[in-house]
Amino acid sequence: MTQTAERYVGRSLPRKEDAALLTGRATWTDDIAPAGTLHLAMVRSPVPHARITRIDTAAARAVPGVVEVLTARDVDGEFAAGIPCGWPVTEDIKIPDHRPLAVSEVKHVGDGVAVVLAGSAAAARDAADLVEVDYEPLPAVVDVEAALEPGAPLVHPELGTNHCYTWPLATGDVDAAFAAADVVVEGRYLQQRVIASPMEPRAVVVVPEPVGGRFTMYTSTQVPHFVRDILAAICGVPDTALRVVAPDVGGGFGAKLNVYAEEALALVLARRTRRPVKWTETRSEHHLATTHGRGQVQRMAVAATREGRILGMKVELLADMGAYLQLLTPGIAVFGAFTYCGLYDFGAYSFTCRGVFTTLTPTDAYRGAGRSEAAYAHERIMDDLARELDMDPAELRLRNLHPKFLEPRTVPSGVLYDSGDYEACMRKALALVDYDALREEQARRRESGEVVQLGVGIGNFTESGGLSPSKVAAGVRLQSGGWEAATVRMTTSGRVEVVTGTSPHGQGHETTWSQLVADKLGVHPDDVVVLHGDTAVAPFGRDTYGSRSLAVGGTAVYLAAGKVLDKAHRIAAHLLEADEADVEFVGGRFSVAGTSGPGVTIQEVAGAASLAADLPEGMEPNLTAEHHFDPPNFTWPFGTHVCVVEVDTETGHTRIRRYVAVDDCGHVVNPQIVEGQLHGGIAQGIGQALYEQAAFDAEGNPTTGTLADYTIPSATDLPWFELDQTVTPSSTNPLGVKGIGESGAIGSSPAVVNAVIDAVAHLGVRHVDMPATPQAVWRAITEARGQTHRHP
Structure with missing residues (x-):
């Protein structure tokens, strides 16, 4: 334990978290198995839409080791409410009742019908396979456009429609802008459904405490505080009696930003049996019952002059809700409303989103939610x-960028972006990739008629990070405040404990928060311990999602540390018998400025504060402080990604030759962590662009139910990422940070798809939907050439 004059913010310190993760000493939810645990298995619907006419559990009950086989009729009375929607975006939104187990109808493949409790996971799964359910099929609703046509089958007949909500936004005179335009261009783009696919599937263990009627829930989640608060309401348990712990979490990507039926069932069944209850998701269950991402039909139109100046933009979305509204389902598409205008400066903008119910797995957040789309x-x-x-x-993009701004600027969607220097960022990316040379090479290949053609794609973006200010912003109705809580305390020995309300699942909070506190208090990062993910340790928090952790949670830590330093400063002045104004703090040591007399370290001050024998009059013992930071605005990270591809025009195969990304996330605390977040995000964006799709047949049956059918890119499918940055500090927080966790997933998919189309545009190809598989690209080339022969 030492004082240090070193600065740690801005340095790539090794992640504290990695030693345990790399040596097998991490604790995942599935590692937790208290004595007497009952294992839960779900009986899930194999059909997308049907009435339940009979459930026979007799054979399942006869399996050795089975304790209970329960249907909705047995457990529905255990719940005070159904699974809630936490983001009703309009006053008249239609929200169907969502029970943890289907009562009379199933609404999608994977909908829970019954549960089995047994002494082992194997016995529970075997018994679940023996539950006999008779279904009376009902029409499936798969296509969002067809779902709104008159006479379409209804997912929820009691609602009288498949229309969930309509959310509009308009600024400026859009009709006038389009009337004055020299050119109007329209596009229809599809955001296919994707599956988050974290390394660790979902899991939950609920342990009834032996006295007091309390419960401890271990769950693989991004949001332990949301889980506590929502399950307390669903299950009729006081929130003070429910402790939720997120152990090590093996990825989330938005799919674990939710409260699920399995968590609610595990809690009420632990209460019912007074025994620990455990459920671990299989990978195939993850494909069926964990929320999917994306799922939109996008219609866009832009009005422009012949010189390429944009005058106005129209956006119309159909957003696939799936069968039910999970925690954030209706708000995901709406959240993107403020960034469809991108980095571009024009005068008129309109946006309309309609949510639509289908008989498919519910959609919800997925990395870059709303902004990636x-x-x-x-x-x-x-x-x-x-x-x-x-x-x-x-050149078109450069002509339309906002000029550099360091204070908030109103953009076409009507919101305030915090700061931006978009041209500098874009020009840096173009220079790094040697854009002009690539265009020359492309022209040579086209002229020579080579089989393999070159394409260059640009993905400019900004995103609303730092989620989110508590006050309503631009008409977005949020159900809970976006503040974040932190406590910083120095122990008697002078080490530092940080309690944060953010709950990491791979972001490196323990390392980053230690760097912030070490610089503020003049200690070494190894002397800082960061506690998180346990509602008994950190009772207040709003958790991790929306690129908010550093901008909101890290800021709360920084400001709490500042309060600790202020108190230490007053105590040090008292111990040194000096005026506070004369005492300086350098390298972890307080001394009287301009003198060579004795000083005191912050550790010595911490010891004195703990003993409390000699403190200023009226001061409480100990160096501890908490802070709740409520941001005044979102942060707005931005960047330019450039993808260079080679497309084989005879097979449609795409190879990414280069990938350059220049991002601006404000000030950087740990460059290595920023790079890691970008690597992962870009990989996911490339996955959506070229490989991934959660597909269903016309009857609503999933055709990508396993990883044998759903293609995730491997390391061999990905290029080397060439990363750089510009730094435009945010004006919404004292750290000047913006967020980086989702940026890679936002800039990458348009850069890749634009590159693919650019490679074959001279052949007449104007459009390819994601994923741009070899077959899809080959078909687009063939159709553009007017050919009808079959793919070889």
Whole structure:
């Protein structure tokens, strides 16, 4: 334990978390198995939409080791409410009742019908296979456009419609902008459903405490505080009697930003049996019953002059809700409303989103939620407009960027972006990739008629990070405040404990928070312990999602540490018998400025504060402080991603040759962690662009129910990522940080797809939907050439 004058913020310190993760000493939820645990298995519907006419559990009950086989009729009375929607975006939104087990109808493949409790996971699964359920099939609703047609089958007949809500936004005179335009370009783009696929599937263990009627829940979640508060309401348990712990969490990507039926069932069944109850998701269950991401039909239109200046934009979305509204389902598409205008400056904008029910797995947050979908659409239509104007797509973008701004600026969607220098960022990316040389190579390949053609794609983006200010912003109705809580305390020995309300699942909070506190208090990061993910240790928090952890949670830690330092400063002045104004703090040591007399270390001050024998009059013992930070605005990270691909025009195969990304997330605390977040995000965006799709047949049956059918890119499918940055500090927090966890997933998919289309645009190809598989690209080339022969 030492004082240090070193600065740690801005350095790539090794992650504290990694030693345990890499040596097998991490604790995952599935590692937890208290004595007497009952294992829970779900009986899930194999059909997308049907009435339940009979459930026979006799054979399942006869399996050795089985303790209970329960249907909705047995357990529904245990619940005070159904699974709630936490983000009703309009006053008249339609929210169907969502029970933890289906009562009379199933609404999607994977809908829970019954549960089995047994002494082993194997016995529970075997028994679940023996539960006999008779289904009376009902019409499936798969296509969001068809779902709104008159006479379409209804997912929830009691609602009288498949229409969930309509959410509009408009600024400026859109009709006038389009009437004055020289050119109007329209596009229809699809955001296919994707599956989060974290390394660790979901899992939950609920342990009844032997006295007091309390419960401890271990669950693989991004949001332990939300789980506590929502399950307390669903299950009729006082929130003071429910402790929720997120152990080591093996990825989330938005799919674990939720409260699920299995968590609610485990809690009420632990209460019912007075024994620990455990459920661990199989990978196939994850594909069926964990929320999917994306799922939109996007219609875009831009109005522009012949010189390429954008005058106005229209956006119309159909957003697939799936069968039920999970925690954030209706708000995901709406959240993107503010970034469909991208980095571009124009005068008129309209946005309308309609939510639609289908008989498919519910959708919800997925990395970059709402903003990734927006970036994809506005970057696709920028390339479409450039082709219409016969203009270089980079030049078109440069002509429409906002000028540099360091204070909040109102953008076409009506919100305030915090700061931006978009041109500097974009020009840096173009220079790094040697854009002009690539265009020259592309022209040579086209002229020579080579089989393998070159494509260059640009993905400019901004995103609303730092989720979120508590006050309503731009008409977005949030159900809970976006503040974050932190406590910083120095122990008697002078070490530091940080309690944070954010709950990491791979982001490196323990390392980053230690760097912030070490710099503030003049200690070494190894002398800082960060506690998180346990509602008994950190009772207040709003958890981790929406690129908010550093901008909101880290800021709360920084400000709490500042309060500790202020108190230490007063105590040090008292111990040194000096005026506070004369005492300086350098390298972890207080001394009287301009003198060579004795000083005191902050550790010595901590010891004195603990003993409390000699403190200033009226001061309480100990160096401890808490802070709740409620941001005044979102942060707005941005960047330019450039993808270079080679496309084989005879097979449709795409190879990414180079990938350059220049991002601006404000000030950087740990560059290595920033790079790691970008690597993962870009990989997911490439996955959506080229490989991944949660597909269903016309009857609503999933055709990608396993990893044998759902393609996730491996390391061999990914290029080397060339990363750089610009730094434009945020004006919404004292750290000047913006967030980086989702940026890679936002800029990458449009860059990749634009590159693929650019490679074959001279052949007449104007559109390819994601995923741009070899078959899809080959088919687009073939259709553009007017050919009808079969794929070889």
